[in-house]
Amino acid sequence: MSRTAFRTCPLCEALCGLELTLDGDRVTGVRGDAADPFSKGFICPKGATLGSLDGDPDRLQAPLIGQVEAEWADAFEAVRRGIRKVVDTYGKDAVAIYVGNPTAHSIAGPLYGSAVIKALGTRNVYSASTADQMPKHVSSGHMFGNIMAIPVPDLDRTDYLLMLGANPLESNGSLCSAPDFPGRLKALRARGGKLVVVDPRRTRTARLGEHLFIRPGTDAYFLIALVHTLFAEDLVTIGSSHLDGRVTGLDDVRALAVEFSPETVAPITGVPAQTIRTIARDLAGAERAAVYARIGTCTQAYGTLASWLVDVLNTLTGNLDRAGGAMFPKPAHTPVYRTRHRPYTTGRWTSRVRGLPEVNGELPIATLADEIGTPGEGQIKALITIGGNPVLSAPNGARLDEVFPALEFMVSVDPYLNETTRHADVVLPPPRPTQTPHYDLALLGFTVRNYARYSPPSVALPDGRPSEAEILARLAVIASGLDDGGPEALDELIIGTTLAKATEMAGSPVHGRKAAELRPLLEGTTGAELRLDLMLRLGPYGDGFGATPDGLTLRRLRDDHPHGIDLGALEPRLDEVLQTVSGMVELCPPSFAADVDRLRAGLDEERAPFVLIGRRHLRSNNSWLHNVPELVGGSNRCTLQLNPADAAGLGVAAGELVRIVSRAGTVTATAEPTDEIMPGVVSLPHGWGHSSPGTRIHVATEHAGVNVNTLTDEQEIDPLSGNAIFNGVPVRIAAVLEGLPG
Secondary structure, eight states: OEEEEEEEOOSSTTOOEEEEEEETTEEEEEEEOTTOTTTTTOOOHHHHTHHHHHTOTTSOOSOEETTEEOOHHHHHHHHHHHHHHHHHHHOGGGEEEEEOGGGGGSSHHHHHHHHHHHHHTOSOEEEGGGGTTHHHHHHHHHHHSOTTOOOEEOTTTOSEEEEESOOHHHHOOSSSBOSSHHHHHHHHHHTTOEEEEEOSBOOTTGGGSEEEOOOTTOHHHHHHHHHHHHHHTTOOOGGGSTTTTSEEOHHHHHHHHTTOOHHHHHHHHOOOHHHHHHHHHHHHHSSSEEEEEOHHHHSSTTHHHHHHHHHHHHHHTTOBTSTTSEEOOOOTTSOSSOOOOOOOOOOSSBOTTTOOBOBTTBOOGGGHHHHHHSOSTTOOOEEEEESOOHHHHSTTHHHHHHHGGGOSEEEEEOSSOOTTGGGOSEEEOOOOGGGSOBOOTTGGGGBSEEEEOOBOOSSOOOTTOOOHHHHHHHHHHHHHTOOOSHHHHHHHHHHHHHHHHHHHSTTOTTTTSOHHHHGGGOOOSSHHHHHHHHHHHHSTTBOGGGTSTTSBOHHHHHHHOTTOEEEEEOOOOHHHHOOOTTSSEESSOHHHHHHHHHHHHHTTOOOOSEEEEOOOOTTOOTTTTTTOGGGSBTTBOOEEEEOHHHHHHHTOOTTOEEEEEOSSOEEEEEEEEOTTBOTTEEEOOSSOOOOOTTOOOHHHHHTOOOOGGGTSOTTOBOTTTOOBOOSSEEEEEEEOOTTSOO
16 A cells, blocks of 8 residues: 655755655655645655665665675674774774765764764764865854854845856755755746856856856956955945944955956956956845855865855855845754854864865865875774765775775775775665655755754664664764663763753753753654754754743654744844854954965966866766666766867867876766867766776666766865865866777
């Protein structure tokens, strides 16, 4: 008999509600949840195939030891022995951990990933953050004192949106959770607003508005020229806005921008000087405006400067923390009483081989291969990966593929035997999506409306099958070396510690109460549910353990709002999120000002004839979804896009092979000439290259493509954030002559 279940889609940052039709434990239909107040029935091709992903026969159903199925108890014991042997022999820093992008799309990853890291006690922590959004965290850390205080564009109320390095019609948005991004952009235009997209490609998003080509890696020049124009033409409005008296460093920013006039940067950006001036005037003149930039601006040589300048512009125009501008969401699970004013710092330690500074407790993924492959004191001997595939996603991932066999022990938490996990001694597969509860602890901090939704499992776990939370909690216990009490003891420790701190903190809804009297009030059938209930009760909409009787609890969210709850439009809350020592927006952090010297020197650098950028597909998400038959093929192809004039100059026609060469490596791909990419720029999609032996991803292998990160250079990073550089990579292009090897 068929039945219906509702849940949040776990495949991207849009947080769309889904309505699932199930026959027993098998998904037979997926459509958008029309009753979800945030997504309102919107669904994309990825979400529509959740049933195929859930029932993928290549998903691992049991743990592997040496690629042979094993019992869970034996697998955890093998992990305990492997980790303990390395720690006892070489010390705790000999164990590294890599946390991948999928963990942000789960409840278990944010709840237990940090516990694993803390239990390990290692400085060798790596994640997808330094291959993605770390510049935004660093920018927010310095400007606002809070790495999670990342402003999002108030899409539903803005009149003017300037977008750089983002293609939400295909990515569904990033660090800006907005179901039906296309509909929201169309609504912007329908109400008389304007969308300007700055991108080296004329993407599907760019076609909705005014599009400007820009040379990859030069966004910071374009942005600082806008800043220059605002000052030069007396368009800065801080003094007459709600930000008056709440910002420091204004004169310093003015001085930095003096040398970067539109005329100075036009030759390097490819954007005409008059166009830059017009955009600056329009931005300042709009009643409500926002600047939004994403992965294309983060993953370049000046990623942190570009991220910083985005919020400088939002601040200078008076649009930071105001309706229709760039605002700070208020997630239901995050208390607002924990504001601490302290300096934001990086570089508390450095990597062993290259001396790269720590950022937010992590080292750059670009140096993981160095730390594994370089002998000496402190060499990494064991690795834990959680939900990641760095062989495909890290810069020069081929080096990781080469050095992983040198590890003495490796354990991976992953549903597939893929290009990375094929090297693992033990693989611990999490359950299927339908067997897993869902609450977006990470992503609800970036929504364009305040919203919350909890999805209980749609399908029960088989007896003896640990949940994803239990797998990670068990890893944390093993990493601690104690093995006392199991995951339940870990949850109780965290709950007890959190309650004790909350009762002691002024402004907390439970200040002055006894933790022992609060613990019995928590509800949930698992440790993860108990902890989520705790967070919701202490959050800004919570019941405060009875202090606000009609406030939010997990039970109310689950039972009274199964389709999610709309908690209202974004509201100004700058004072709640600011954690700088001054209590003000620090507009000109000294390290950023110093890095402008590098930007200035770059004006005179010689330009490569071709530079490489990545691209997104609507029917893909990194390397996750290439094993879903419905999503491979069609427009979702691994081709090299290049401008027709460049193709003609190379003597290459559509469908012919081209060789792409960088300092790091060489690949051969099929040419796809298109006038949607600017001359001198070529593009390969991210997440392909499924040709490694020993994997068990049959559909992906049949549509292997090539790995763009064979070409990206792990030696080149953004120095302020340690972020990898995936856009603006210098390459050489040549036709592959018929009859000759490629």
